[in-house]
Amino acid sequence: MTAPSHFYTSRHSFQRRTEGTIVWAFRLATYVILLCGVFVIGNICLKGLPTVTGSFRSLKQFPYVTNTFLFEAPESLYIFKHEGVKREMGDTEYRAFREAETARATAEGRPVPEFKAQSYVYAAGGIWPCIVGTVLLVVGAMTIALLLGVASAIFLSEYARDSAFVRFIRLAILNLAGVPSIVFGLFGFAMFVLYFDWNVSLMSGWFTLAFMVLPVVITASEEALKAVPKGFREGSLALGATKWQTIRKNVLPFALPGILTSSILGIARVAGETAPIMFTAAYVVRDKLPWEVAKFGDFFFQGVMALPYHIYVVSSKIPQNAYTQRVQYGTAFVFLGLVALIAGSSILLRNKLRGRYQW
Amino acid sequence: MENSSPTSAAPSRTLATPPRVARKDDTVPSPTLIDVKGLDFYYGAKQALFDINIAIPDRRVTAFIGPSGCGKSTLLRCLNRMNDLIDGTAVKRGEIKIRDIDIYGPAVDPIELRKRVGMVFQKSNPFPKSIYENIIYGLRIQGVKSKTKLDEVVEKSLRGAALWDEVKDRLHESGLGLSGGQQQRLCIARTIAVEPEVILMDEPCSALDPIATAKVEELIHELKKQFTIIIVTHSMQQAARCSDRTAFFYMGKLIEFDETHNIFMNPKNAQTEAYVSGRFG
Amino acid sequence: MKRYFDSELETFRSDLLRMGEVAVRQVRDALQALVTGDVKLAERVIAADDELDDLEKAIDTEAIRYMNLRAPVATELRLVIVGMKASHDLERVGDEATNIAKRAIRLAGEPPLKPYVDIPRMATISIEMLRAALDCFIHADSAKAIEVVKRDLEVDAINRQLYRELSSYMVEQPGTITRALELMFISKGLERIADHATNIAEETVFLSDAQDIRHEQSLKKSGLTS
Numbered sequence: 001m002t003a004p005s006h007f008y009t010s011r012h013s014f015q016r017r018t019e020g021t022i023v024w025a026f027r028l029a030t031y032v033i034l035l036c037g038v039f040v041i042g043n044i045c046l047k048g049l050p051t052v053t054g055s056f057r058s059l060k061q062f063p064y065v066t067n068t069f070l071f072e073a074p075e076s077l078y079i080f081k082h083e084g085v086k087r088e089m090g091d092t093e094y095r096a097f098r099e100a101e102t103a104r105a106t107a108e109g110r111p112v113p114e115f116k117a118q119s120y121v122y123a124a125g126g127i128w129p130c131i132v133g134t135v136l137l138v139v140g141a142m143t144i145a146l147l148l149g150v151a152s153a154i155f156l157s158e159y160a161r162d163s164a165f166v167r168f169i170r171l172a173i174l175n176l177a178g179v180p181s182i183v184f185g186l187f188g189f190a191m192f193v194l195y196f197d198w199n200v201s202l203m204s205g206w207f208t209l210a211f212m213v214l215p216v217v218i219t220a221s222e223e224a225l226k227a228v229p230k231g232f233r234e235g236s237l238a239l240g241a242t243k244w245q246t247i248r249k250n251v252l253p254f255a256l257p258g259i260l261t262s263s264i265l266g267i268a269r270v271a272g273e274t275a276p277i278m279f280t281a282a283y284v285v286r287d288k289l290p291w292e293v294a295k296f297g298d299f300f301f302q303g304v305m306a307l308p309y310h311i312y313v314v315s316s317k318i319p320q321n322a323y324t325q326r327v328q329y330g331t332a333f334v335f336l337g338l339v340a341l342i343a344g345s346s347i348l349l350r351n352k353l354r355g356r357y358q359w
Numbered sequence: 360m361e362n363s364s365p366t367s368a369a370p371s372r373t374l375a376t377p378p379r380v381a382r383k384d385d386t387v388p389s390p391t392l393i394d395v396k397g398l399d400f401y402y403g404a405k406q407a408l409f410d411i412n413i414a415i416p417d418r419r420v421t422a423f424i425g426p427s428g429c430g431k432s433t434l435l436r437c438l439n440r441m442n443d444l445i446d447g448t449a450v451k452r453g454e455i456k457i458r459d460i461d462i463y464g465p466a467v468d469p470i471e472l473r474k475r476v477g478m479v480f481q482k483s484n485p486f487p488k489s490i491y492e493n494i495i496y497g498l499r500i501q502g503v504k505s506k507t508k509l510d511e512v513v514e515k516s517l518r519g520a521a522l523w524d525e526v527k528d529r530l531h532e533s534g535l536g537l538s539g540g541q542q543q544r545l546c547i548a549r550t551i552a553v554e555p556e557v558i559l560m561d562e563p564c565s566a567l568d569p570i571a572t573a574k575v576e577e578l579i580h581e582l583k584k585q586f587t588i589i590i591v592t593h594s595m596q597q598a599a600r601c602s603d604r605t606a607f608f609y610m611g612k613l614i615e616f617d618e619t620h621n622i623f624m625n626p627k628n629a630q631t632e633a634y635v636s637g638r639f640g
Numbered sequence: 641m642k643r644y645f646d647s648e649l650e651t652f653r654s655d656l657l658r659m660g661e662v663a664v665r666q667v668r669d670a671l672q673a674l675v676t677g678d679v680k681l682a683e684r685v686i687a688a689d690d691e692l693d694d695l696e697k698a699i700d701t702e703a704i705r706y707m708n709l710r711a712p713v714a715t716e717l718r719l720v721i722v723g724m725k726a727s728h729d730l731e732r733v734g735d736e737a738t739n740i741a742k743r744a745i746r747l748a749g750e751p752p753l754k755p756y757v758d759i760p761r762m763a764t765i766s767i768e769m770l771r772a773a774l775d776c777f778i779h780a781d782s783a784k785a786i787e788v789v790k791r792d793l794e795v796d797a798i799n800r801q802l803y804r805e806l807s808s809y810m811v812e813q814p815g816t817i818t819r820a821l822e823l824m825f826i827s828k829g830l831e832r833i834a835d836h837a838t839n840i841a842e843e844t845v846f847l848s849d850a851q852d853i854r855h856e857q858s859l860k861k862s863g864l865t866s
Contacts (some may be wrong), residue, residue: 235480235546236496237441238550239497240497250486357487
């Protein structure tokens with residue numbers, strides 16, 4: 001028994017079937033992306049977690065627990081057999097162990113045991129200097145990028161009159177977004193390392209990374225500023241405020257959440273790019289931590305170790321084996337965690353500001 | 360036969376009692392505050408105002424009426440130089456004198472001008488801050504910091520805007536939480552907090568319902584004791600109810616400017632009559 | 641909600657009521673002057689007519705201004721319209737009273753034709769009608785107003801009777817023609833005053849019920865008293 005036909009019965013079942021199919025295609029696309037993301041991140045987490053957690057060691061004194069992977073410098077791994085037992089030790093530990101055993105053997109009058117070990121470079125120790133270096137690079141580069149970018153966005157959207165020149169500037173900024181990061185690295189190398197004579201240093205890295213992420217920051221900041229209703233500006237100006245007073249009190253605070261959102265994207269990029277810092281800021285290995293400098297000025301002009309570069313180093317510059325793989329995944333896992341942490345705090349800050357400056 | 364013509368009892372015709380309608384204060388002439396002479400105004404290459412000559416009286420309500428695009432809002436925005444914020448606008452001829460000072464003259468700072476000539480906009484735009492912060496915004500930019508002074512100004516302005524009783528318990532809540540009519544009165548309070556001489560209102564009630572409109576009109580009637588008010592309106596009933604003098608504009612020209620009662624009762628110009636009787640176009 | 645122009649309407653109402661008071665007083669005083677032959681009183685009545693004229697102009701000006709600027713609707717609109725019409729009626733009442741006073745002056749010097757009985761009776765009824773109509777106006781009482789309308793026929797009847805009487809006087813004693821004519825005109829004037837009171841009563845019904853009861857002969861006929 002068919003339903004009674006009236007004005008509102010559906011007449012186009014073909015179109016409804018098509019709609020159904022299309023929606024399923026969209027769903028499928030989303031799920032595929034989700035699966036890939038889960039697979040990649042899951043893989044890193046699964047393989048990297050043991051490295052981080054496995055390196056916890058307990059001590060007999062404060063702080064009672066310590067972690068070698070996160071808080072120590074990279075070392076070589078020594079695999080050797082001693083008294084029939086296969087052991088693996090890091091460089092410092094191995095030396096200490098050797099001395100202790102030699103001393104013990106000498107004290108007991110036994111012959112000094114022979115220590116034949118296979119060493120794997122970078123397979124032991126930790127990545128503490130890399131973490132420090134990445135954090136420094138991110139903080140510095142984002143500061144410079146936000147300062148320059150927001151200032152530029154304010155000028156372009158509030159002060160500049162529309163002319164061919166301004167349109168050209170906007171076009172140039174957009175083009176900058178498409179430049180490959182290796183080109184930025186070369187630019188940074190030529191300009192900051194060689195021409196300004198800053199050498200491979202934090203300063204060079206900061207500026208290179210800042211320029212790389214500027215287009216995103218400027219575009220997003222301009223959008224955030226434009227989203228603030230015109231009425232706020234008019235109302236403020238009509239009360240006798242100058243343009244800068246208006247922007248400072250009535251426009252910028254409400255555009256901040258949007259600007260911070262752009263910074264979240266920027267952070268992920270700045271932390272993760274290897275090519276720009278390869279020539280400008282990163283060392284393969286450095287035994288001094290960044291704050292161990294002779295004078296304050298030297299702090300800015302030293303190179304650092306960085307996480308993405310370290311991953312590159314342990315993955316391609318040294319021979320591969322099961323022991324280096326641990327370190328690779330461990331570093332990747334720590335890297336993801338660090339970026340998530342910085343981005344997370346940025347989101348928290350944005351939410352707090354959104355609550356305060358809601359409109 | 361009696362002569363039926365009146366005898367000596369007929370007195371000469373005199374006014375035995377003066378007319379009962381008390382002459383309102385508003386029809387007593389008031390000195391001119393704003394004197395616009397020969398004003399030509401351009402948006403880029405397009406002329407928007409042609410030879411405007413109008414004398415706005417002090418402490419009265421003047422209404423600007425006219426069809427869309429006739430230049431009434433343009434003239435209003437000229438009075439506090441808000442048009443300066445748009446690129447390419449220029450006053451090519453004529454002058455606007457407020458208390459005999461040409462506001463387009465070289466020594467005049469538009470920022471200072473806007474502190475004395477305030478504006479209320481069509482779409483109420485309270486800032487997304489607390490009611491308190493909204494009102495003292497104008498004072499903060501002038502650098503006033505004393506909390507007692509700020510509190511005093513907030514109460515005075517809110518009372519002046521007939522909003523105090525409604526919001527005195529929630530001064531630190533967001534201004535956006537108020538109803539439309541309250542928001543517009545908040546904007547008025549914000550404007551009078553800096554104690555201007557003139558309040559310009561650009562269709563202040565067009566977004567409000569009749570009750571909120573009535574409250575704002577009552578407020579205007581109170582405010583005109585202290586401030587000179589110029590109101591641009593599309594509603595002729597509002598111009599008739601609120602204003603003391605009305606100016607009719609068409610296509611950038613001032614067609615007629617007279618007491619409101621005369622404009623609506625016996626306009627001198629045929630175009631004015633057509634517009635106020637709704638037969639325009 | 642109180643609006644600032646409510647006071648204008650209050651002024652309008654009070655002006656109307658004042659006009660009513662003055663009109664009633666004028667009619668009473670004119671009749672008094674006729675009956676007692678008081679020439680001074682009659683002259684005061686004639687002089688006071690200016691007050692009614694000025695009040696009519698003031699009320700009309702105020703009404704036009706209110707309609708122009710305040711765009712009244714409903715009760716306010718009816719009040720303004722009725723007020724304008726009533727002021728016209730009251731001004732005409734004043735004019736009739738003035739005419740009675742003028743005729744009273746002329747009659748004062750001569751002996752009365754007959755004892756004044758009917759004319760004062762007509763006057764009493766007319767004044768009562770006028771007072772009642774004004775009362776209904778103040779209280780917007782349409783029921784009582786209809787009663788006023790019905791009494792008009794009484795006054796018409798007395799007028800016709802007086803007309804017959806005076807006509808026969810004039811035929812029998814030609815020397816009384818001038819006085820009789822004055823009395824006829826006075827009677828006619830009082831009948832006109834009653835008509836104006838009727839008009840005001842009809843306007844009151846319009847004010848309170850928005851109903852137009854003018855020219856309803858059936859209404860008047862139903863009030864025919866013996």
